[in-house]
Amino acid sequence: MIIHIDKNLEQKRVEELAVKHEAVYYKSAEKYVLITSSKMKSIPDELKSVAAEHFFLDSDIQLASRSYLKETRKIKIGNHYIGGDQKNTIIIAGPCAIESEKQIRESAALLKELDIIALRAGAYKPRTSPYTFQGLGKAGLELLDKIGDEYNLQIVTEVRDASQVDDVILHADIIQIGAKSMYDHGILRKCAKVRKPVILKRGFGASLQEFVQCAEFMLSGGNEQVILCERGIRTFETKTRFTLDLCGVAYLKEYTNLPIIVDPSHAIGWSYGVADLARAGMAMGVDGLLIEVHPDPKIAKSDASQQLNHDQFRALFKTLKPIAEAVGKHIV
Amino acid sequence: MIIHIDKNLEQKRVEELAVKHEAVYYKSAEKYVLITSSKMKSIPDELKSVAAEHFFLDSDIQLASRSYLKETRKIKIGNHYIGGDQKNTIIIAGPCAIESEKQIRESAALLKELDIIALRAGAYKPRTSPYTFQGLGKAGLELLDKIGDEYNLQIVTEVRDASQVDDVILHADIIQIGAKSMYDHGILRKCAKVRKPVILKRGFGASLQEFVQCAEFMLSGGNEQVILCERGIRTFETKTRFTLDLCGVAYLKEYTNLPIIVDPSHAIGWSYGVADLARAGMAMGVDGLLIEVHPDPKIAKSDASQQLNHDQFRALFKTLKPIAEAVGKHIV
Amino acid sequence: MIIHIDKNLEQKRVEELAVKHEAVYYKSAEKYVLITSSKMKSIPDELKSVAAEHFFLDSDIQLASRSYLKETRKIKIGNHYIGGDQKNTIIIAGPCAIESEKQIRESAALLKELDIIALRAGAYKPRTSPYTFQGLGKAGLELLDKIGDEYNLQIVTEVRDASQVDDVILHADIIQIGAKSMYDHGILRKCAKVRKPVILKRGFGASLQEFVQCAEFMLSGGNEQVILCERGIRTFETKTRFTLDLCGVAYLKEYTNLPIIVDPSHAIGWSYGVADLARAGMAMGVDGLLIEVHPDPKIAKSDASQQLNHDQFRALFKTLKPIAEAVGKHIV
């Protein structure tokens, strides 16, 4: 149950009630919001007496539920918004990993050429082998931050584990929580306290229910700027790296109030299909696309097979606009 | 290896060679085509001497491979074509099951209203429980055939098992092999000998390799009119009925020469997402969409949750055209 | 709902009631048994008046449910029984495919040496490629039948599709329905009318619910001798061919009344793990094990990687006895 607490109540009392009723709470713009387990199906008198409003939800998808908030949450990115009534779709692009200043400058220049506002690149790579490139780490973060300032780009970069979350929070404009870290409470709790947008990528073995419940960790901790990203789930099919779950995207659009972006690059893992899948996402009217593009994919230190080169990306970008128009969206 | 046999060779000799080299063969428009295991990596002298051309393929995806034929195979449906250089996308629509003449007439009328040329409906339902509606059987087939003639619609209907394949072949314009029957050799061998298009639906537990290899059973038996249909695979996600594998569609477009259609209805299993997924398929430029629509889904005897009603279908259909235009396709 | 019909009622009336209430029925030893959809949650007066007993079940797992029959069904195989209170585990062994008389004789001799009573081998192979060995067909069936008589072995062989079901029914002592044919109504309906045991293999993409419901097709058609076989499901893991679902076996033991056998060979697809998995199955107290063994696996025409040779099989067989004893089972 979600309870909007009466504005006159002091935090100390909210805290007491939360402890007593095994609830969590946070302070929204003007009020305290207290959330109990969804299994609580009637409101105790003590809570009723301090409730301005209350909402029963079917499952522990509560703050993220469209039954709670009808409209998609509106989130500011640079000078633009996604969600709300804006009909915007943001393009976020860039290389898998930060490899050099030259590479990042070329990526930034490509984005400026196309009026794209958000640059993605990873400093900490969640590799599964200890014997492969692990990312430039903090030096990479600082470089990215510098280039972002210089080119006036929003920086999107990934936190791999809770030991670097503070550094990423400091340097990123938009924090990305990677698929392998989706369940990481250390990261989720830190990101709950930040006033920056967070892109939460779906774990490739995570159900939609778990995915949105991880977003709930941040929402219920006070960060209302959570964006969901579908990037492919692991299935029996091995011809492609993962299986992009657009049925899942349809579900999330229908039942949650969070903006949704689609990452075709990690889903298929091969550049040949990225453009088609990006167009599919656009035709579904998603709030954003996250696409890997590299000045020279053949020499990329990670994800070489799936990154578009600059010309391929330009060609794709050109085809997205008419589809956006066909479904009433604007590309930012 | 695929071998185009010299035109002067008689069938008797082709047959002998096929037996000797554990190969299969069929007669194409002007020539015999003999196919050995793809593991045969050099051509024996005896075969070389009768070969007009020969092609080595990486796997037992041979006749369906784009390495063998560069262009998508062109298949005639009514007075239109899909594949080839036609840039057409066919819409196939109708109810899950044939329930009554009234219902099928209403479906047919909807299609005529929208200039849609192909009507789908099932007479034999591959239900997993013996205690639910199993379809009208042969009477359903005959009804469908009659309505198809009357309204000048191409009839698409499914064969469930080899015991009814002859009846379906007789009455359908396009034979649909259902997902649960994809591996059925009894059906595949019969359909290989027919001169009608066949839509082969991907088994929900079948890999792409197996899927296309089942198409090879028909191609190598002489039926060159095989259409692939992606309709969702079974994954761990349970919020939706299946997971539409559009990464797989991208793979099939890249590596095979068969037309591909997408069935969003069975994939998601819920009507709320059908329109979005149909638009996604269209944006990928597929050769067809297969959509379930019922005059009154609430009372449907099967698949009630996933069928659109007529108004929902009209609304969807209207939005498909601008997307088709955006990607250079024509709806037929 | 399952209804045991009063013994005085004539078949004609049972038939009328079945049609009227959208039910199916069959004749058991002494009575007609009528089964409606499990969604029927109260018994209509008309049915109540002819019911000796009736049973409400949670789902369309009805005749197979342990809520309906507490004890595992007892099935005669040769001179032995599995199920009931017998505590027997049957070993069924033999090569993947019938390749030659010599090969089958060697297999039969191995079984006799070890007092094993059931020989398995396939005449119709459900291959996924048209360019590989498809089995000896009817000639293979006849050979197997002959050798079975000669060596006094129970013959277990697989039907691949409904077009050969009559031949398999004629020659087999125990009919095996393969994983790829689990949903095949043409086969299920024929096997429902036979008075021979049927081993139903779980489709590798089939849920437990669907698996048991396919058994219900045969049970409700009158064949009470249905045995379930778990042989691995398809998952994201590719190091092994399939994933043996022993959690599923535990579920089936708990909730169904059908004997269960485990096939470790097809599950893992590699001979190195077959013995360990066979021992695991035995330790779970299953009713049977189905193991592939070949006189010379290296030259096998199918499944070469997963078949044990005769010495490996003898070594495994020796270790099964003490485990059987440890869990109170007898090997037959």
Next chain:
Amino acid sequence: MIIHIDKNLEQKRVEELAVKHEAVYYKSAEKYVLITSSKMKSIPDELKSVAAEHFFLDSDIQLASRSYLKETRKIKIGNHYIGGDQKNTIIIAGPCAIESEKQIRESAALLKELDIIALRAGAYKPRTSPYTFQGLGKAGLELLDKIGDEYNLQIVTEVRDASQVDDVILHADIIQIGAKSMYDHGILRKCAKVRKPVILKRGFGASLQEFVQCAEFMLSGGNEQVILCERGIRTFETKTRFTLDLCGVAYLKEYTNLPIIVDPSHAIGWSYGVADLARAGMAMGVDGLLIEVHPDPKIAKSDASQQLNHDQFRALFKTLKPIAEAVGKHIV
């Protein structure tokens, strides 16, 4: 490639070589071990000149490969060993979560009664909902540590994310890395530097290759006491919580040199099947079993459905011994 460095070489030089050849290294008992990517298929002269031995491996499963070390690694737990030539199977048991001192004392007493040496219980619970019990945290850890000392039990407890890894390392005798944290570099890197055994649970969406590669992070960082734990993978089957992958266990036994334990409780998620699956694991000759048991499962704050009560556990334990004997193992 794994290189055993000549004993005369100083660390400084090893470090230089590691940086130059993009390798990692650690100090084993008597020597430095340097590991490059497995893609390096020949040894550079500079490395050859300092190599006492070198080993080429097929994939980035290197230190864990049985091609590198033939015998299973021997790991000391309390006064016993698993692995090596010891033929021991360790039973690790206890409740899902630490709930109270009374509960943990009862668990500890049960273990002493049965001569079991290792107690498991969680202080930090990796829940997927923010609105459920999250564990007692540090207070739980301290309690567990105290009870472990008092009852002379080895304490096994889980680290959930990198923010508590230091606390868990301090209080546990054996550190458990949970399935949801398997990829967590922050945890893996810390555990690589510890001289305590680590149980690495397989992520339920992780391939065997990734699973063992995560073990490689610790092995290559210098912790040679890594134990693998199979606890079920996520598949399409929903009747059970996960699918225990015993094919995977067979693979790990064949191809890796790490001890393997099986957790049937989390795999099936229901108490009815835990005993059968534990017996299956024992029959495969695994190095350990991890079983959830709670004084009163009905009131457990997490995993209530899958925990055995004390009587069920005693009954199971009694049946494990004869199976252990049948396969030549000793329970510790």
